[in-house]
Amino acid sequence: MQHFSHLDDDVRARLFHRPPSDVPATGDIVDRALALGATLYVPATRDDLAATVRRRAAAGVRSMVLDLEDAVADQDLDGARLQVVRALRDLADDPPEAAVFVRVRTVDDMHRVCDGIGTAAAAPAGFVLPKVRPTVGDAFLTAVSDRAEELGVPFGVMPVVETPEVVHRETRDEELSALREVLSRHRDRVLAVRIGATDMSGLFGIRRDRDLTIYDVRVVADTIAAIVNHLGRTDGTGFVVTGPVWEYFADHERLFRPLLRQTPFAEHDAVRFRTHLVSRDIDGLLREVALDRANGLYGKTVIHPTHVAAVHALSVVTREEYRDARDVAAAAGGGVQASDYRNKMNESGPHRTWAERTLRRAHVFGVTADGVSFVDVMRALAAPEGER
Template structure:
């Protein structure tokens, strides 16, 4: 499994000083970072196995086959059968597959699906647990552990935090503390913690506009801050936290100015390409990704293939980031050094955890050549 494998060798050499590494599936920290843009598909989608295979060839590295919100109640049995059939089909195909997860509705859905898959369970990386909380989480994780033991497979969990107990201010701290304790008990099974911002917004009867990022919705931004505070710490107790879905992908009449500066595109002779991104609301996604990173979040839930390249282009480590991180990690004696780029100060102790995260991201998404920006990467990926 490797990011940007859809690029030809010449393009990869032009863009990357250090190309992305292959990721071993048993390397949990790198596998978690490699999730990148996790594409959700309803289990009822026609030709599901073919779609998964095609998206993998286009550069999708992680996918969730959804049996929860994307499936109507009266179609659940058909959706489960379709998911089992698709994974069984994929188990017979020699081509590379993405990391595959199933989002079940409740803990009772885990064992029957694992039993129905049998040997084809080998294609499944794990399960996504919706509406995960202190009261439901224990059963989810116990059922997962039992299924993994019974089938002799390692199965990862990705809990989705989105319940009213988490959103409501008066219960949030107690709920987050209980969730943190529960996840700590099952640390080796937790691949990443996902944020369900759509359900959080539903708690207040709101839907964020495409001209706004999720961080502009203050009641949800406060919940995200709490999640990162409890579960995203860099002291060895934290987990990788992924960003909430960006749900827009079509042209519309805009109320506000685009959130994407023209200068980086003009410098790379890509003004028309910028216009295409703005017309598909991808400027909002780019802005939200930058805010995700600033708030300690890596990767993102996506519901449209056009979002994948955007997430991955912004995940690659720039030449400047890489050399700052290398300088910081070069010494553990503390102190302050000027960046080799002569535009900032690197404090060797306070910035160390950032540098370690950056090097992990560099292994997974690669390091670009000096002067190569996300515009170059995105242009290469979109026009591929």
């Protein structure tokens, strides 16, 4: 798959110094994880699942999850499973440019989906396992590996960390240590680790307001930090960890001032666009995506297609980031030098891992042209076809 391939060639040429590269389904696992971007969850109870996937992929969504868990009532599960199987078979006839996963409740659900599709051509990109714990996760990953070998497909698994054992401080480190050992045994199968912040908040009767980010909810923010500490290490023992869902997408009466500065939008003749984003609560989402990155998370779970542009626009590497990352990566033997932009010092030792991850992100999401900001990318993604 390739990000932004749905944009016209002239728009891509205007936006990018270096356009995104194609990321094959059997490519490097870290590149594939970074390429997930905004992962859109779609309730499996929808009658038009295959059409929905194709429509969203045509609009730039590059990863989707057909949800058999929280989005489906218990009495509707059997019917939803059948709809997932029908959708996967339909999509096999004309595959969309997107990775399609299935979130299951149990290993039995996974087996039923595999039994239903029957052929490798109809196989999903993999499975999302909610409420993962060490023992259950080990059994699930083993079962997925067996079915992948049987069908001859490279199933990936995305475990969702969200249980009380991880959230509660007295059990957190032991649980995460055990989970790290399990996931490490199945490293080639674990595509990314997802964070279930909604379930975490629910343990304390909390639902964050749309004027706040998840990092303002301290019990959840502390848990995210612990998850990254255990599972998001960049020393070869960790995994890509994705950002939690942003729940809001409607107008509302604001309690606090908008989180978006006016200057970047004024500089890019986009003041009205800023007003539109604020009215749709996208300013809070943009703030949270920036904080996700600052806390070691990449990509994000989304539940509304209007959120995709914000996540993808902020995933593109700026020309400044790219030049700094190349300079750091090229430096041998340590040392420090001023950025070409004369606004920071680049240290080849402590900044090297950042540089390597930034260059991977540049490969997947591209590098902006000089003078192009996330505002320009968002406008291009949000504009109707023909108005970009």
